[in-house]
Amino acid sequence: MRISRTWSTVLFLPFLICFLLFLVIPLAFGIYISFHQWSIFAGNGGFVGFDNYISILTPGTVFGDAFYNGLKNTLIFVAISVIPLVLISLALALLVNSIPKKFKVFYRTVFFISYAVSVTAVSAIFKWLFTGNGGYVNNVLNNFGIGSFNWLNDQPLAWIAILIATVWWTIGFNMILFINALDEVDENLYEAASLDGAGAWQQFRHITFPSIKGVFVFLTIITVIASFNLYGQTLLITAGGPGQSTQSLIMVIQQMVFSQNNLGIASAMAMAMGTVMVAIVAAQYFYSFRKQ
Amino acid sequence: MKKSKSKNFLILLLATLLALLFLLPLIFMVLTSFKALGEAMSTSSLLPKTWTLENYKSIFGITADVPVLRWLLNTAIVTAIGTLLVVFVDVLAAYSIARLNLPGKRFFFVVVVAALTVPTIVTLFPMFYLFRQFNLIDTYAPLILVYSANTMGVFLIYSFLRGFPKDLEEAAIIDGALLWQVLRFVIFPAIRPVVATLSVLTFLTIYNDFLWPSVVTSADEMKTVTVGVANLVQGSNFVNPGRMMAATVVATLPALILFVAANRYFVRSVISSGIK
Amino acid sequence: MKKMLLAVVLISVMILAACGGGADSETADGKTKITFINGFTGGDGDFMKKITDGFNESQDQYVVEESQEKDHYTKFKTGNYDLVVIHTDMLETFKQDGMIKDISSALETAEISMDDFHPAAQEYVTFDDGVFAVPLDIHPLTMFYNKKLASEPPATYEDLMALSKKLNGDDPNLFATGIPSAGLAEWFIMTIAAQNNIDLVEDDHMNLAQEELADALMIYHDMVFKDKISPPGLGLDGEFQAFMKQVEEGNSAVQTATSLTGPWYYAAVKEAYGEDLGIASIPQLGDQKGVYGAGHTLALPSSVNDEDKMAGIAEFLKYMYQPENLANWAESGQAPTHIPTMELVEGDVEKYPLSAQNIQQFDSFVGAPKLYQYREQVRYLVENVYPQIISEEGMTKEKLMGELEKATEQSKQVAETAPQ
Numbered sequence: 001m002r003i004s005r006t007w008s009t010v011l012f013l014p015f016l017i018c019f020l021l022f023l024v025i026p027l028a029f030g031i032y033i034s035f036h037q038w039s040i041f042a043g044n045g046g047f048v049g050f051d052n053y054i055s056i057l058t059p060g061t062v063f064g065d066a067f068y069n070g071l072k073n074t075l076i077f078v079a080i081s082v083i084p085l086v087l088i089s090l091a092l093a094l095l096v097n098s099i100p101k102k103f104k105v106f107y108r109t110v111f112f113i114s115y116a117v118s119v120t121a122v123s124a125i126f127k128w129l130f131t132g133n134g135g136y137v138n139n140v141l142n143n144f145g146i147g148s149f150n151w152l153n154d155q156p157l158a159w160i161a162i163l164i165a166t167v168w169w170t171i172g173f174n175m176i177l178f179i180n181a182l183d184e185v186d187e188n189l190y191e192a193a194s195l196d197g198a199g200a201w202q203q204f205r206h207i208t209f210p211s212i213k214g215v216f217v218f219l220t221i222i223t224v225i226a227s228f229n230l231y232g233q234t235l236l237i238t239a240g241g242p243g244q245s246t247q248s249l250i251m252v253i254q255q256m257v258f259s260q261n262n263l264g265i266a267s268a269m270a271m272a273m274g275t276v277m278v279a280i281v282a283a284q285y286f287y288s289f290r291k292q
Numbered sequence: 293m294k295k296s297k298s299k300n301f302l303i304l305l306l307a308t309l310l311a312l313l314f315l316l317p318l319i320f321m322v323l324t325s326f327k328a329l330g331e332a333m334s335t336s337s338l339l340p341k342t343w344t345l346e347n348y349k350s351i352f353g354i355t356a357d358v359p360v361l362r363w364l365l366n367t368a369i370v371t372a373i374g375t376l377l378v379v380f381v382d383v384l385a386a387y388s389i390a391r392l393n394l395p396g397k398r399f400f401f402v403v404v405v406a407a408l409t410v411p412t413i414v415t416l417f418p419m420f421y422l423f424r425q426f427n428l429i430d431t432y433a434p435l436i437l438v439y440s441a442n443t444m445g446v447f448l449i450y451s452f453l454r455g456f457p458k459d460l461e462e463a464a465i466i467d468g469a470l471l472w473q474v475l476r477f478v479i480f481p482a483i484r485p486v487v488a489t490l491s492v493l494t495f496l497t498i499y500n501d502f503l504w505p506s507v508v509t510s511a512d513e514m515k516t517v518t519v520g521v522a523n524l525v526q527g528s529n530f531v532n533p534g535r536m537m538a539a540t541v542v543a544t545l546p547a548l549i550l551f552v553a554a555n556r557y558f559v560r561s562v563i564s565s566g567i568k
Numbered sequence: 569m570k571k572m573l574l575a576v577v578l579i580s581v582m583i584l585a586a587c588g589g590g591a592d593s594e595t596a597d598g599k600t601k602i603t604f605i606n607g608f609t610g611g612d613g614d615f616m617k618k619i620t621d622g623f624n625e626s627q628d629q630y631v632v633e634e635s636q637e638k639d640h641y642t643k644f645k646t647g648n649y650d651l652v653v654i655h656t657d658m659l660e661t662f663k664q665d666g667m668i669k670d671i672s673s674a675l676e677t678a679e680i681s682m683d684d685f686h687p688a689a690q691e692y693v694t695f696d697d698g699v700f701a702v703p704l705d706i707h708p709l710t711m712f713y714n715k716k717l718a719s720e721p722p723a724t725y726e727d728l729m730a731l732s733k734k735l736n737g738d739d740p741n742l743f744a745t746g747i748p749s750a751g752l753a754e755w756f757i758m759t760i761a762a763q764n765n766i767d768l769v770e771d772d773h774m775n776l777a778q779e780e781l782a783d784a785l786m787i788y789h790d791m792v793f794k795d796k797i798s799p800p801g802l803g804l805d806g807e808f809q810a811f812m813k814q815v816e817e818g819n820s821a822v823q824t825a826t827s828l829t830g831p832w833y834y835a836a837v838k839e840a841y842g843e844d845l846g847i848a849s850i851p852q853l854g855d856q857k858g859v860y861g862a863g864h865t866l867a868l869p870s871s872v873n874d875e876d877k878m879a880g881i882a883e884f885l886k887y888m889y890q891p892e893n894l895a896n897w898a899e900s901g902q903a904p905t906h907i908p909t910m911e912l913v914e915g916d917v918e919k920y921p922l923s924a925q926n927i928q929q930f931d932s933f934v935g936a937p938k939l940y941q942y943r944e945q946v947r948y949l950v951e952n953v954y955p956q957i958i959s960e961e962g963m964t965k966e967k968l969m970g971e972l973e974k975a976t977e978q979s980k981q982v983a984e985t986a987p988q
Contacts, residue, residue, distance in 0.1 A: 008388040012384070012385050022441035029421070041666075134336045153801055214452070221405070229411065243959075253413050274409050329835055357617070527609060528832075
């Protein structure tokens with residue numbers, strides 16, 4: 001290619017500047033804070049070395065317990081949510097893609113619009129739907145002869161409610177990107193394959209999936225990260241309950257920042273959380289692209 | 293390849309059933325916006341027993357005390373420029389990683405992905421302190437600029453460019469095209485659907501963001517619509533669900549309109565399909 | 569073309585970056601500006617705005633600029649304000665962190681004395697080294713009752729039992745009252761502690777590992793599982809929801825005749841029940857009368873030094889604490905603790921039904937302990953231990969004591985984060 005290194009650097013530069021200014025520098029500052037006693041009001045309260053990290057990693061202490069509880073709950077949610085979020089959105093994308101052209105736009109919009117609603121409204125809606133005492137879902141279940149469930153006050157029902165709310169809310173995001181990816185697949189390949197006698201599943205496995213693999217891996221990683229960042233739904237639908245069992249790690253960190261005023265501990269927790277995420281994402285990435 | 297009519301019908305049927313299921317929460321949202329306080333807070337039926345426009349009136353009637361128009365202007369400016377900035381910066385960067393001879397390419401790419409794992413709460417207060425240091429609190433700068441550091445867009449466009457054959461670009465270069473021409477006439481049209489998607493997603497991110505704008509603005513005139521309306525609608529101890537749903541309906545409309553308007557860009561442009 | 573676009577973006581960003589709100593301490597016409605921040609969003613805010621607007625119009629030396637923010641504590645910590653509303657249970661924390669200072673001199677100038685306030689209110693703003701806030705109001709746990717189901721408000725545990733038996737007989741889904749496992753958990757805990765006269769404070773932390781407390785908390789357990797006074801399974805806001813439901817809706821809805829809940833639900837319950845709504849003091853479930861709740865106060869940030877501003881703040885307070893002005897706040901349903909205003913409110917029950925009723929609970933009111941980061945100290949108790957009592961039938965006193973010890977340990981650790 002005749003495009004020079006200079007040009008490629010120039011193209012990358014605007015992003016690099018923004019990245020440095022608004023991510024790297026604040027992040028470095030955040031790491032710096034994590035080694036200090038730091039309150040929002042009073043600022044720097046003195047260097048404490050690794051004390052913050054030791055506090056949060058020691059079980060049996062108030063910070064350690066909060067951290068581990070938050071981490072555990074978040075990992076549970078990541079484990080139960082990623083597969084549905086990715087596979088259901090893929091299925092929806094495949095479905096929408098095969099809808100005759102003139103109706104496509106309508107269905108694509110319907111499945112996407114939930115993503116435009118704010119998390120506060122989504123939580124209010126699903127809290128109403130799943131409320132134990134005469135909530136809509138329970139009423140419907142009663143009408144069908146199945147009993148009612150105490151969705152928001154019992155586990156694992158609470159997680160199921162949160163999961164359904166999250167899937168409804170964010171599936172549009174994944175679906176849209178899958179649709180974009182599916183659009184890029186050359187239709188002629190499908191024709192050739194069906195002439196050769198390949199069925200739908202084989203077409204998917206050998207034509208569709210390899211073509212969208214890049215986006216598939218991308219979305220899986222993005223979904224894992226999004227699930228790690230669980231916050232609004234558990235705050236507003238279950239308030240971290242029942243018994244602190246849906247208290248996500250971000251919720252704990254937010255409490256440390258806004259309620260306990262302890263930026264040092266909060267930053268340490270966030271850095272620890274980031275480390276766990278990097279490990280998981282890296283594993284995902286290498287596993288997916290090793291095959292290439 | 294034309295599908296059989298019955299196959300089409302089945303697909304449509306399934307899609308319609310799913311769509312109805314999907315719309316249920318939204319239907320509830322709209323219906324609740326017509327409920328009065330007592331009903332909104334407790335009833336388990338979908339339909340309001342008494343319909344009322346009180347919630348909408350209270351939202352639109354606030355223009356007297358509260359600078360709603362200014363909020364709308366702020367939001368329009370912030371989302372428009374913020375989205376433009378992000379898309380512009382991300383497309384160029386993704387292209388340079390995917391195609392061009394960027395020195396240290398692999399390293400940058402790894403950093404880009406790792407950056408996604410940084411929880412935003414870590415950088416929230418540091419960024420607040422930095423902006424405050426430069427006296428940029430209560431200005432548009434923090435509201436517009438911070439989203440440009442997000443690497444998801446770069447990662448996304450890169451993922452699409454990777455799977456893209458280089459034929460057209462190479463043909464164009466052989467024909468003597470300059471870099472910017474390649475970008476404008478070959479690449480950009482080809483990735484138009486992804487760029488359109490990224491624009492919509494970025495718009496929604498900026499539009500619905502609450503925490504950062506509320507931390508970074510204190511003057512009433514500098515608030516965004518999301519922050520301003522949330523303060524009005526959410527009480528200190530409880531929320532009037534009817535009012536909140538009315539506010540949400542109104543707030544979701546621009547996003548809906550934008551998405552429908554952007555729909556034509558989701559279609560692959562003709563040029564890219566001319567590879568064969 | 570790309571370069572031009574980039575240039576346009578950068579330039580417009582820079583231009584717009586310069587635009588923004590102003591922050592001067594004087595308005596255009598030379599009046600001294602006083603910035604006042606509170607968390608009164610939603611409906612309450614309008615009533616405080618009336619007071620602020622009234623003050624601004626009544627004189628032309630000072631202008632109070634009121635900010636009503638959902639997250640006003642964060643704004644207060646990161647911004648520069650001259651007057652702030654602080655909840656009663658946060659005062660100790662803000663005082664120890666050095667964020668507020670003694671307000672006595674402003675009160676003197678405003679001709680407001682501590683004796684103008686109900687003793688319960690005096691208690692939580694007075695510290696060893698001064699007065700650190702002016703009491704605004706108290707909002708205690710309130711009982712709403714449905715006159716159709718309970719002609720008289722139940723006043724004792726026995727009343728509740730009798731009421732529940734009768735209602736249960738009519739319909740198995742009818743109960744006397746609802747005990748939630750989340751939401752107002754802290755208020756329920758502290759109320760029963762007050763009613764059984766338990767002192768929960770030891771030095772700088774909560775001493776929760778007391779048998780008396782375990783016994784007191786088990787009262788709620790009995791109400792749900794033994795005496796069937798409350799339906800099981802009520803969660804966040806469950807006590808309010810159950811009060812609002814109607815059993816005729818069929819299916820599984822449970823309904824309660826009364827609700828022990830926050831007074832802020834008044835507008836909703838009034839709309840649902842109209843003339844059938846009654847308001848009363850909460851019943852005596854323990855050894856004596858007692859009620860817990862929260863309250864608002866006005867505090868002076870420690871950054872305020874300007875003499876002019878101090879004078880302005882004193883003027884504002886003087887205006888606000890005229891009974892006819894403060895009564896605006898009572899109209900929002902809050903119960904002011906300022907004695908002259910209380911008298912005005914109690915004299916017009918028609919106009920201030922909720923406020924007048926809750927004023928009657930002041931005499932048995934017990935506020936939050938003055939502890940550093942009190943809310944965090946009780947977090948484990950409130951979010952983890954208490955739900956177990958309400959939700960698990962098999963909860964025993966022994967198990968509870970174990971959890972209470974853990975809660976005490978956590979409370980101690982939070983207390984240790986206090987500035988030395």
